[in-house]
Structure formats: structure tokens, C-alpha cells
Amino acid sequence: MLNLFPGNELEGGPANLYLRRRGARIESVPLVGPRSPARTGHSERAFRADGEWQQIRFSVSFALAQTAAAWFWAR
Numbered sequence: 001m002l003n004l005f006p007g008n009e010l011e012g013g014p015a016n017l018y019l020r021r022r023g024a025r026i027e028s029v030p031l032v033g034p035r036s037p038a039r040t041g042h043s044e045r046a047f048r049a050d051g052e053w054q055q056i057r058f059s060v061s062f063a064l065a066q067t068a069a070a071w072f073w074a075r
Helices: none
Strands: 018-021 027-030 039-042 046-053 056-064 071-074
Touching: 018 056
Parallel strands: none
Antiparallel strands: 018 027, 039 046, 046 056, 056 071
């Protein structure tokens, strides 16, 4: 493993996805990882996270590409 900043049970890695709400204060929440409010699941080709934060529903998936040996984030 060559990760410079590996994630662990207490803190996610630095390349997380965040939902940000701008207003009088800027607030954010990680969409995946130990501090995320998401419920997670998986299929044969994808990882999925669905949740709600401050009355905003979100859904993201990390899927295996159909035609290449690559993974990508989708909404």
C-alpha cells in the first residue's frame, strides 16, 4: 500500500466526497466514510451511499466502468 493518507475507522481519507451548504455559515458533511449520515450497500459492480443531511437527500455510487478497468463516482 502506498497511500500517503490512508483512511481509518475514525477518519476518512482526504479524497472523500462532501456535500456543502452555503448560507450565513458554510457547512459540510462527508458523503461516505465513518462520519457520513449515509446508509451503504453494494452490488456486483457498484458501491452505493444514500442518506439525508439537513433535509437534503443525497445518493452517490462508486461504479465499475462498463468498457474499461476503471471506477467512477456517479450520482
